[in-house]
Amino acid sequence: MKNRILQTYKNLYAEYSPQGWWPLLSCKGVNPTKTGSINGYHPNNYSYPHNDDERLEICIGAILTQNTSWPNVEKALLNLQKLKAINQKKILKLKIEKLKEAIRPAGYFNQKAKKLKIFAEFYNELKGRTPLRDELLTIWGVGPETADSILLYAYNEPFFVIDAYTKRIFTRLGLTGINSSYAELQNLFHKNLKRDTKIFNEYHALIVEHAKNKCQNKPFCKSCCLKKICAFDCV
Numbered sequence: 001m002k003n004r005i006l007q008t009y010k011n012l013y014a015e016y017s018p019q020g021w022w023p024l025l026s027c028k029g030v031n032p033t034k035t036g037s038i039n040g041y042h043p044n045n046y047s048y049p050h051n052d053d054e055r056l057e058i059c060i061g062a063i064l065t066q067n068t069s070w071p072n073v074e075k076a077l078l079n080l081q082k083l084k085a086i087n088q089k090k091i092l093k094l095k096i097e098k099l100k101e102a103i104r105p106a107g108y109f110n111q112k113a114k115k116l117k118i119f120a121e122f123y124n125e126l127k128g129r130t131p132l133r134d135e136l137l138t139i140w141g142v143g144p145e146t147a148d149s150i151l152l153y154a155y156n157e158p159f160f161v162i163d164a165y166t167k168r169i170f171t172r173l174g175l176t177g178i179n180s181s182y183a184e185l186q187n188l189f190h191k192n193l194k195r196d197t198k199i200f201n202e203y204h205a206l207i208v209e210h211a212k213n214k215c216q217n218k219p220f221c222k223s224c225c226l227k228k229i230c231a232f233d234c235v
Helices: 001-017 053-063 072-082 089-091 096-106 107-127 146-154 164-170 180-190 197-213
Strands: none
Touching: 001 180, 001 197, 053 072, 053 107, 053 146, 072 089, 072 096, 089 107, 146 180, 146 197, 164 180, 164 197
C-alpha cells in the first residue's frame, strides 16, 4: 500500500511538475498548468504565506472555493483587494451587502458572506496563533476539507486535504472504497506518507490537476500516467 501511494505521487509529479499552490494575488508567479488562475503560483517555493494578510487570503480563498472553480474565486478576491478588505477587521466592518457584491463571482454569495464574517471574527480572536483543527471545525461553514486546506496551505500544518477528486482517483486505483469516509481516506495518506507539508501540498495539487486533465468523470485512460498501477477497467 505504502509503495503504491508513493508511486502515485512520483508519477503525478513527473507528469505535471510542481504546482506552486496556494495561488496568491501578491505573487507574480506564472500558472504552471492550463487550469486554475492566471498567475499567483509559486512552484518549488514553499515559503508562502509570507505575512498575516497572505495567510488570511488563503483562508478566505478556502472558504470561497467551496462549490466553485478557482478562477471565480480569484475574481472575488480581486474585488476584495480593491476594497482593501483582505483583512479580518475590514471584513467585519464592511457592510454585508457590499461584501456579498464583492464575492458574487464565487457563487452562493449570501452564505459565503456570512461565513466570511464569522471566520473574520474567529481569525481576529486568534491574535496570530495557529488554530487547532477541532476549533476550525466548530466554525459555521467550515468542514473538514476547508479546515485542512487552511491548516496545510495557510499554516503549513501536515493535514492531507481530501476532496471529490481524491476519492475518484484513489477509488479507481483500487486503494480505497467508494463509500470511504473523509477520515478514512485522509488516514490512508497519513499512515503511508511522511507527515511532510511539502509533499502534502504538492500531492493534493497534483491530484486536482490530474482529475481535471485525465481522470475526469469519463477518464482518458490510454494517456494516463497512472494506467500501469490503476485497477480501473477503462472501456
